[in-house]
Amino acid sequence: MATSIGNRSVCVIGGGISGMTTAIEAAEVGYEVYLIEKAPSLGGRVVQMNQYFPKLCPPQCGVEINYRRIRVNPRIRHFTLAEVEGVSGIPGNFDVTVRMGPRYVNEKCTSCNKCTDACPVERQSDYDYGMGKTKAIYLPHEMAFPMRYVIDDTVCLKEQCSKCVAACRYDAIELSMKPKSLTINVGSVVLATGWSPYHAIKIDNLKFGIYRNVIRNVEMERLAAPNGPTKGKILSPSDKKEIKSIAFVQCAGSRDENHLAYCSSVCCLASMKQATYVRSQYPDADIFIFYIDIRATGRFEDFYVKLQTDRKISFIKGKVAKIIEDEGTKALTVVAEDILSGKKVYRKVDMVVLATGMVPNGIKAKMPADIVYDEFGFAVSDLQSPGIYVTGCTKKPADVASCIQDATGTALKAIQTIVGV
Amino acid sequence: MADNLVESDIEFVRDVARLGGGSLKKCFQCATCSVVCSLSSDEKPFPRKEMIWAQWGLKDRLLSDPDVWRCYQCGDCSVYCPRGAKPGEVMGAIRNYSFKSYAFPRFMGRLLSSPRYLPLLFAIPGVLFLIVLQHMEALSTVPSGPIAFTRFDNYVDLIFVTVSILVLLATGTGVLKFWKGMDRNNVRGDGYGRIGIGSSVFLAAKEVLTHNNFKKCDANNIRYLGHLSIFYGFAALFIVTSIVFIGLRVFHMDLPMDQTNPIKVLGNLGAVTLIAGCSIAVYNRLGRKEQSGESHYYDWFFLSVLSLIGVTGLLTEVVRLSGNAAAAYWSYFVHLVFVFSLIAYFPYSKFAHLIYRFVAIVYARYAGLDEPAEEMVSGKMGTKSVA
Numbered sequence: 001m002a003t004s005i006g007n008r009s010v011c012v013i014g015g016g017i018s019g020m021t022t023a024i025e026a027a028e029v030g031y032e033v034y035l036i037e038k039a040p041s042l043g044g045r046v047v048q049m050n051q052y053f054p055k056l057c058p059p060q061c062g063v064e065i066n067y068r069r070i071r072v073n074p075r076i077r078h079f080t081l082a083e084v085e086g087v088s089g090i091p092g093n094f095d096v097t098v099r100m101g102p103r104y105v106n107e108k109c110t111s112c113n114k115c116t117d118a119c120p121v122e123r124q125s126d127y128d129y130g131m132g133k134t135k136a137i138y139l140p141h142e143m144a145f146p147m148r149y150v151i152d153d154t155v156c157l158k159e160q161c162s163k164c165v166a167a168c169r170y171d172a173i174e175l176s177m178k179p180k181s182l183t184i185n186v187g188s189v190v191l192a193t194g195w196s197p198y199h200a201i202k203i204d205n206l207k208f209g210i211y212r213n214v215i216r217n218v219e220m221e222r223l224a225a226p227n228g229p230t231k232g233k234i235l236s237p238s239d240k241k242e243i244k245s246i247a248f249v250q251c252a253g254s255r256d257e258n259h260l261a262y263c264s265s266v267c268c269l270a271s272m273k274q275a276t277y278v279r280s281q282y283p284d285a286d287i288f289i290f291y292i293d294i295r296a297t298g299r300f301e302d303f304y305v306k307l308q309t310d311r312k313i314s315f316i317k318g319k320v321a322k323i324i325e326d327e328g329t330k331a332l333t334v335v336a337e338d339i340l341s342g343k344k345v346y347r348k349v350d351m352v353v354l355a356t357g358m359v360p361n362g363i364k365a366k367m368p369a370d371i372v373y374d375e376f377g378f379a380v381s382d383l384q385s386p387g388i389y390v391t392g393c394t395k396k397p398a399d400v401a402s403c404i405q406d407a408t409g410t411a412l413k414a415i416q417t418i419v420g421v
Numbered sequence: 422m423a424d425n426l427v428e429s430d431i432e433f434v435r436d437v438a439r440l441g442g443g444s445l446k447k448c449f450q451c452a453t454c455s456v457v458c459s460l461s462s463d464e465k466p467f468p469r470k471e472m473i474w475a476q477w478g479l480k481d482r483l484l485s486d487p488d489v490w491r492c493y494q495c496g497d498c499s500v501y502c503p504r505g506a507k508p509g510e511v512m513g514a515i516r517n518y519s520f521k522s523y524a525f526p527r528f529m530g531r532l533l534s535s536p537r538y539l540p541l542l543f544a545i546p547g548v549l550f551l552i553v554l555q556h557m558e559a560l561s562t563v564p565s566g567p568i569a570f571t572r573f574d575n576y577v578d579l580i581f582v583t584v585s586i587l588v589l590l591a592t593g594t595g596v597l598k599f600w601k602g603m604d605r606n607n608v609r610g611d612g613y614g615r616i617g618i619g620s621s622v623f624l625a626a627k628e629v630l631t632h633n634n635f636k637k638c639d640a641n642n643i644r645y646l647g648h649l650s651i652f653y654g655f656a657a658l659f660i661v662t663s664i665v666f667i668g669l670r671v672f673h674m675d676l677p678m679d680q681t682n683p684i685k686v687l688g689n690l691g692a693v694t695l696i697a698g699c700s701i702a703v704y705n706r707l708g709r710k711e712q713s714g715e716s717h718y719y720d721w722f723f724l725s726v727l728s729l730i731g732v733t734g735l736l737t738e739v740v741r742l743s744g745n746a747a748a749a750y751w752s753y754f755v756h757l758v759f760v761f762s763l764i765a766y767f768p769y770s771k772f773a774h775l776i777y778r779f780v781a782i783v784y785a786r787y788a789g790l791d792e793p794a795e796e797m798v799s800g801k802m803g804t805k806s807v808a
Contacts, residue, residue, distance in 0.1 A: 205457065251503075255451075255503060256503030257502075257503055319503075320456070321452070321453040321454075321501060322456050336452060336456055337455040337456055337466045339469065343463060343464055344455065344456070344466050
């Protein structure tokens with residue numbers, strides 16, 4: 001018979017798709033959950049995507065349902081702009097110290113946007129990977145949860161300006177807001193700290209950050225997204241013109257000892273998915289996908305086969321190792337050896353998308369037991385640290401569907417610690 | 422159909438691994454190497470294809486592949502290789518294998534392939550010259566009178582002329598095997614035979630003399646500098662030696678020459694340049710391993726012999742000028758041992774890269790294997806690039 005050995009609540013660190021799923025699944029079977037997210041909104045990387053794979057539906061539907069499940073469930077308490085500073089204790093009785101950054105906007109905010117209209121300061125939008133701008137006071141994104149504005153205090157002029165305070169009719173802005181600390185006592189902890197796109201500037205021969213028309217797959221999601229910097233129109237970054245051709249460079253820094261030695265498993269399908277974005281906007285565009293091996297496992301192969309029937313999508317076996325920019329037009333020539341013909345190919349394109357891989361975020365906070373990481377920074381087996389579990393891309397690179405499955409299983413693990421099986 | 426059967430030579434794979442290509446099995450055929458290489462051609466890029474041939478043990482293909490010799494091993498491919506497969510080193514290993522494989526007689530190839538036989542290699546000239554000294558009754562007593570190396574000339578010339586003839590025959594045999602292999606395996610480009618053999622030789626000589634392709638390995642231009650110095654230092658010494666040989670035999674010129682004699686000046690300059698070049702090469706191999714890669718015995722044997730020739734040659738001259746007869750003669754003795762080692766082992770040591778590389782370039786020109794597009798190398802946009 002299961003007996004309680006202590007606190008019956010769970011702390012989930014990370015409010016992306018994995019963290020939200022674990023939190024919801026645990027809460028919906030009756031356990032208290034604290035969901036800690038360092039960004040101003042829940043949702044993680046998923047809300048930056050244009051479409052989910054493989055059904056090609058926008059993330060709004062899935063994420064919106066999860067937001068709603070959190071909103072209506074009194075057992076979930078979520079904290080945004082919050083970072084875990086340390087965890088201590090034993091399974092069944094962990095103390096989690098959380099530092100909550102100031103949002104400068106309180107719960108009275110109605111998202112009327114008057115503050116943003118008044119704000120004179122701009123900042124690069126991290127939501128758009130720096131391709132767009134927001135004001136210093138902004139809504140994280142259009143379906144942010146909580147639906148509340150936030151001030152970026154690294155750029156805000158604060159009391160010297162105060163234009164937003166004057167513009168706000170609801171007394172929602174508090175420029176004097178200070179960070180807060182709190183300690184929560186829980187029975188088990190789940191790490192769902194997710195991933196970041198690889199810092200592609202390090203791949204010096206692919207010229208990301210130097211040639212403007214070289215972007216990464218994550219930027220492509222934003223370019224194609226209706227709420228993105230180009231309102232969903234895929235345009236070449238250098239001149240904002242329509243494109244006639246595009247090249248996808250697979251394994252950009254992946255399966256590469258000099259960068260990420262592992263395969264991130266999702267990039268082949270992500271690029272093929274993005275090829276469909278291009279095709280839907282440009283029926284005649286030439287699309288080149290340069291690959292070492294196409295990794296489309298199981299049912300995903302159907303997607304690959306379907307794309308192969310498109311006569312203007314070329315799959316070229318050979319890694320792009322050189323990109324040359326035309327100084328005048330900013331068009332790019334990608335160079336690879338086509339292994340099947342044994343000859344070099346030069347393809348002149350308007351845009352290049354680097355299929356960069358996923359880098360695990362990990363956690364900096366002090367944990368009661370050392371989290372064991374593999375050589376790449378992914379957290380391995382939770383057996384080393386009972387009561388503390390890892391899920392989603394903290395553990396391995398994975399697509400959304402796999403993360404959700406994994407996160408659901410992790411909810412059960414977290415509950416098992418609490419009820420003491 | 423039989424042509425398409427893959428005949429795998431496992432022993433060859435092991436040999437290449439032993440000769441410095443131990444990383445070859447790590448390659449997963451992404452072809453990064455072929456693209457980052459500044460010398461790789463558009464029609465038949467390398468070294469990706471060489472990597473898979475080596476993995477599959479296609480010895481015949483590799484032994485008749487001119488591209489193996491068009492690589493100057495700048496190390497770019499190894500630096501960018503995502504797998505640590507070090508294509509540059511594998512190419513070097515295949516070249517080492519070729520020295521052994523083209524060797525005639527075969528046992529000589531084996532003698533040069535492992536440090537095990539090193540004492541024997543130096544013992545051969547050592548004993549030979551000792552016999553000469555014994556015969557001249559100069560072994561226990563230092564010859565009197567002014568120091569003159571010419572007193573040994575009859576014997577020294579006899580030995581070196583004989584050795585040179587043998588070496589020429591051996592080299593010719595190897596080169597013939599190589600050329601026939603390339604032609605048999607139909608390594609041809611679109612422009613096969615468009616450039617005549619004479620023009621091909623001229624173009625190849627131009628490439629060798631100017632080092633212009635070597636220079637394209639710009640990631641590693643210290644190697645270029647080292648090689649250029651060694652090449653021209655050695656060339657100067659070779660020319661001086663030839664002049665002196667002819668001068669002595671035909672014109673009965675007086676030796677030793679005055680230090681202001683232009684020939685002497687050229688010789689001294691050559692020696693200094695050679696030593697400087699060797700020093701750069703040694704530094705590059707020891708101090709810049711990430712780019713230059715692991716060095717093999719083949720590299721060290723050749724580089725050491727070259728360096729020692731330069732050093733002992735200069736030493737001999739200095740000692741001679743100082744007037745210490747015994748020291749001068751023994752120094753000369755040691756110098757000759759190294760000169761012998763360089764010349765007699767030419768076809769079997771890395772020194773033979775001179776001829777095989779030259780022949781490979783001639784063949785590449787003759788067979789119409791193209792150059793990498795110039796504009797691509799320089800990084801500017803080319804017109805031919807558009808799909």
